[in-house]
Amino acid sequence: MSTEQTEPTDPTEFWEQRYGGSGRVWSGNPNPLLVREVADLTPGTALDLGCGEGADAVWLATQGWTVTGVDISQIALDRAAAHAADAGVADRTTWERHELGTTFPSGSYDLVSAQFLQSPVALDQDGVLRRAAEAVAPGGTLLVVMHGGWPSWAEPHEHSVPHATFPTLDEVMTVLSLPEDEWKTVTLEGVEGPSTAPDGRTGTHVNNVWRLERSGSRSSGS
Incomplete structure (x- = not known):
């Protein structure tokens, strides 16, 4: 009888096991491309989709943003809340558990960020990206960053991940299908x-960046 253990395919079980299997999964530092793209924006309200252990959300909060961080893993969200408390920005951060593609946070935001929202288990990536765009307030920004392919050091046998997808720059633009008279493309590059x-x-490793700006004026309360 085989004793080999297989990873769960249920998204919640997979990510709870992933985060529960170690003290920390990620570095605790914000994604450099997020920092690059957001540095010139005026802080307001932000939504961080797939926030993980909260590094991006906490960094945004330290820059003056009021941030809602969303993830499927409660373990990750608990770590994110602890990180925010340690950084002194607990009052600028809110944490919500959602299985994106099934449920989605309410409201609209001056910045909606989806950093590496790619999963080895099932995820309605296209649907989530469309809802992300819908959640951008007038005058706000949608920022998406994704891996553009496998890293150069990866061996062929490491590529056998059933749900791994690496959409191209044009493919994501097609998925979003944003009206040209309502949206401006600021960054579109690998x-x-x-x-x-x-x-x-x-x-x-090549990472693709989509930064899109919605027309209109931001509310004075942002």
């Missing part, structure tokens, strides 16, 4: 950067 494997192998 950015190559260094990448290191868990075992120390090094190489490069």
